[in-house]
Amino acid sequence: MSFDMSDELQGWERRDKPPTLYRRFSFERYAQTRAFLDALSVLCDEFKRHPQNISFGTTYVNVTLEPADDKVFASQDETFAARISALAEQGK
């Protein structure tokens, strides 16, 4: 099963061993960072899944996703990543 990086994954960096998708989101103020994190929490509930890791400070959030099936990225992962990107855009 192959997985082509699409426009939806613009800004996301693909890493291997183990396979992950990584993206850093930067914000001007903590309030924006906080709003993004809160919206991300709601999105995770909606998708019933969580990023492998979220690392944040005052004005940045680094998100690392693993494949939903733990092995290979598929369209559902792409959708999840794209929705996360959209949340960051909303907050700017």
Place this chain on the structure above:
Amino acid sequence: MSFDMSDELQGWERRDKPPTLYRRFSFERYAQTRAFLDALSVLCDEFKRHPQNISFGTTYVNVTLEPADDKVFASQDETFAARISALAEQGK
């Protein structure tokens, strides 16, 4: 100015270059992790300060604190760290 590690900082690991305090909190379920993160967010508002970094996954939260004055840890940092530890205890 010196800084003695007290009982309040039990569980926290002191790191240098730059000076930070680090502690990993583990939880059994995501709901507990989420509750801790939410309580931590409220605490940060109360103290008007934020950890240098918070890194979390489904069942863990790693917290890294820097000194409030950016140079040397003092009693206010110790209080902040102890309050964070207390939040984790409440959630268990």
